[in-house]
Amino acid sequence: MTDQRKAILKVLEESEDHPSVETLCDRARQADASISIATVYRTLGLLSELGLVLKHDFKDTSARFEVDHGHHHHLVDTESGEVVEFENDALEALMHKICADLGYEMVDHTFELFGRKIKK
Amino acid sequence: MTDQRKAILKVLEESEDHPSVETLCDRARQADASISIATVYRTLGLLSELGLVLKHDFKDTSARFEVDHGHHHHLVDTESGEVVEFENDALEALMHKICADLGYEMVDHTFELFGRKIKK
DNA sequence: GTATGTGCAAAGACTTTGCTTTGGA
């Protein structure tokens, strides 16, 4: 457990948004200016494999990350880029059921919604 | 409508799997050996925008494509890489409902399941 | 003291683009 990893973890935990590798690196550099992007990639790789961190594809240019604090999903506002988080137990259950019905045990999934705000 | 586009479309329509750009290019070249990878990318970009073709991320190295023939989803066998297609109306409905409840109109989504075959 | 981690820069993988030539309508 190195200082760099501590800094990256801390930034991840404190982030309320879904930072890209680049953003994460910038933030971590405020604690330790020497942190390189390579280390950020390597650390995120580790954390992802351990299941502590989730990687998302918001159809942005690059991958986005967040600590895995319980099951929730994302709706991306296609106009503003804003990300809305939500939980939905029925969805979770349905995903597991679909896998089971097909004879599989679910080990992972991707799921993001993209929507346009409805004007009142 | 050029010969190259015709060839790419034909290959896409005849593909029962979910080819990558590279694979698609190889297949299209059997009809017209001069087709370049750039044309395949450009054509897929067009077709995607028109909504005729869907682009998926199966956590492979590169993007995978298929013609949009009705709503169905994918379960990727994490051991074999095999892709199982399935339909599920409840899932469709739930996605739309989630968006609506959050005040959004759904314009797109990503959804793939990753699972391990259950041994009997 | 030794295995592991880091920084840097170079290499990789996938995708996009500039420019010239080609070809469809």
Added chain:
DNA sequence: TCCAAAGCAAAGTCTTTGCACATAC
């Protein structure tokens, strides 16, 4: 003929890696 499309190769992005140096334990 004329404009859109194709081919080629170069450039762009994001990500990974080799290697020498630094550091945790």
